[in-house]
Amino acid sequence: KQEVTQIPAALSVPEGENLVLNCSFTDSAIYNLQWFRQDPGKGLTSLLLIQSSQREQTSGRLNASLDKSSGRSTLYIAASQPGDSATYLCAVRSGGSYIPTFGRGTSLIVHP
């Protein structure tokens, strides 16, 4: 059974810092890994989707990497802004099923 862990659970940083959020998974036979953002009381917004054959994806100030062999992905946020404050979730789709397994998320606060 796939298990997804996100570290840290919470993070509070001053504006302008570069951040790294971590996601680890137990079964390396994955189809893809996806990072989402969730604002309080809202649904999920997809940030980046990395296929199992890819090593990284970039979108603006966000960069996600994938190391299947070690069961890890990182989300790098450059020059953080207060508007980046949200919970960040990673989800892994494993071999044999399209059903995504989510981590519990990292709650990020960027203060001015």
Next chain:
Amino acid sequence: DAGVTQSPTHLIKTRGQQVTLRCSPKSGHDTVSWYQQALGQGPQFIFQYYEEEERQRGNFPDRFSGHQFPNYSSELNVNALLLGDSALYLCASSLRTGSLANQPQHFGDGTRLSIL
């Protein structure tokens, strides 16, 4: 272009009651998935509907059932509500083309269900 819409936004029920939640997919999408997100947890997959049939199901009891209509909208029904059913229920829609695993999903803002 309307995104995924869910109704109601909030709902309060008591133990033992039944509830129906509704979802309209993003325009052009034909597949709807439902998730349960307890406070402080990641979403857990309940089931997915395509062509008006349940195609995949997560580890949820039969008290959870669903339906998809010809216009692709969907309902989630939960019977005999328990306190543990209190959660944010999220609906996600996608277009069923190519590999199921690579369908990008668009999420609604969810229905907050509280059981007293």
